Amino acid sequence: MGNDRKILMENIVYLDGDFVPASEAKISVYDHGLLYGDGVFEGIRIYNSRVFKLDEHLQRLYDSAKVINLKIPLAFGEMKEKILETLRRNNIRDGYVRPVITRGPGDLGLDPDKCKKASVFIIADKIALYPEEYYENGLNVVTVPTRRNAPEALNPRIKSLNYLNNILAKIEAKNANVIEAIMLTNDGYVVECTGDNIFIIKNRIVFTPPTYIGALNGVTRDVTMSLARNMGLTMEEKIFNRYEVYISDECFLTGTAAEIIPVVKVDGRIIGDGRPGSITQELVKSFRYLTQTTGTPVYE
Ligand code: PMP
Numbered sequence: 001m002g003n004d005r006k007i008l009m010e011n012i013v014y015l016d017g018d019f020v021p022a023s024e025a026k027i028s029v030y031d032h033g034l035l036y037g038d039g040v041f042e043g044i045r046i047y048n049s050r051v052f053k054l055d056e057h058l059q060r061l062y063d064s065a066k067v068i069n070l071k072i073p074l075a076f077g078e079m080k081e082k083i084l085e086t087l088r089r090n091n092i093r094d095g096y097v098r099p100v101i102t103r104g105p106g107d108l109g110l111d112p113d114k115c116k117k118a119s120v121f122i123i124a125d126k127i128a129l130y131p132e133e134y135y136e137n138g139l140n141v142v143t144v145p146t147r148r149n150a151p152e153a154l155n156p157r158i159k160s161l162n163y164l165n166n167i168l169a170k171i172e173a174k175n176a177n178v179i180e181a182i183m184l185t186n187d188g189y190v191v192e193c194t195g196d197n198i199f200i201i202k203n204r205i206v207f208t209p210p211t212y213i214g215a216l217n218g219v220t221r222d223v224t225m226s227l228a229r230n231m232g233l234t235m236e237e238k239i240f241n242r243y244e245v246y247i248s249d250e251c252f253l254t255g256t257a258a259e260i261i262p263v264v265k266v267d268g269r270i271i272g273d274g275r276p277g278s279i280t281q282e283l284v285k286s287f288r289y290l291t292q293t294t295g296t297p298v299y300e
Contacts (some may be wrong), residue, residue: 012089014082014122019089025121032115033102037162039118040064041100043256044083045127049093050295054080056219058099064158065101072101073118080296086122087298096127096257102161130179130258135284138264138276139253141180141193143242144172148183148191151214156192159216166194180253182245182266185213189239196255197221198263200240200248201279207244210237220254220287227286233279242267250277259291260284 013025033039044057058079065072074082083097099122106115146168149156154165166183173181173194180193192198192215199208199221206228211217228235245251251263251271260283262276271277276284 011123011125012086014086014120016119016121019086022123025123027102027119027121028105030105030107031102031119032104032106032110032112033100033119033161035106035108036103036110037160037164038068038070038112038115039100039102039161040068040070040159041098041161042159044097044099045256045291046087046092046095046097046124046298047291047295048293049298051083051087051097051298052291052295053219053223054083054296056222058083060159060217060219061099061101064160067155067158068160069112070101070103070118072120074120079120082120083122084296084298086124090124092124092126092298094127096125098123098125100161127257130261134179134261136276138262138271138274139180140178140265141182141253141263142173142176142178142267143184143190144169144176144181146172146183147186148214150186151212156214157211157217170194180258182242184242189213189241190245191215192218193253193255196253196258196261198245199224199252199254200245201250201277202244202248204279205234205236206279207236207238207240209239213239218254218256220256220259223287223290224254224260224283227283227290231279231282231286245271248272250280252277252280252283260287 011022012019015025042057042061045052102119104115104117104119149165169181185191197218225235246269249272253261262280
């Protein structure tokens with residue numbers, strides 16, 4: 001009985017054409033996704049039985065795969081259908097879905113041509129949300145010493161399985177007792193956070209760093225830029241450094257997990273009046289409305 005219950009409660013994972021219980025979803029220790037971080041992935045939210053910005057996430061997935069010369073063995077439409085089916089099999093109405101494409105099993109060398117077939121798996125699960133108090137009171141963040149990968153080396157616009165750069169920064173954030181960290185480029189420009197994009201507002205002008213300096217082209221970032229423009233605000237993609245952050249009126253982060261989250265302290269400097277800014281709060285409200293009312297239906 002205990003065992004049956006466990007089986008019933010187990011997540012169902014899509015893996016290379018089959019839907020299997022999570023405990024049976026296994027990949028080879030020779031998979032280059034594991035051995036070398038050679039692969040790509042996405043993180044996508046489901047709100048109110050609809051997938052938010054599914055096409056945008058999938059486009060980024062296929063773009064990332066193309067840049068690393070990885071052929072995804074499913075067509076765009078098939079991938080979409082497998083994602084929706086995985087959500088249905090897990091009865092997810094509010095949650096998160098993670099498609100992952102690895103280079104597949106090869107030998108112990110780096111050569112991707114030794115990997116005969118890419119592996120595809122899709123995990124659908126609940127999402128651990130940030131506590132509401134972070135949205136009400138804002139985050140305290142710090143800048144960390146680990147620099148964001150240089151785009152000339154490993155372009156952060158590729159959403160690859162190689163997240164060690166971000167993990168090193170996350171460790172530094174945790175050492176400083178904060179949950180998110182600002183990362184800089186080698187030249188010292190603010191670029192993004194370990195798993196979020198960053199925005200600042202000064203005199204009602206909204207700024208975010210351009211992705212070409214080394215930030216992920218965040219789906220939430222794109223949505224936020226549109227919302228800001230629709231609110232009649234001037235929206236600029238522009239490089240800036242920590243000075244501009246410290247003297248900004250408002251600051252916030254964007255990401256699939258965090259949504260839009262206010263920042264009230266950076267490296268010990270209070271941002272604005274130390275409370276989530278009014279424009280940020282407007283954006284949070286508009287963003288939440290959008291997530292609840294748009295998206296690809298899962299169950300129709
Ligand atoms: N930057 C990094 C490094 C990330 O991992 C993420 C989360 N995927 C983001 C930004 C935010 O992107 P999105 O809004 O598409 O989730």
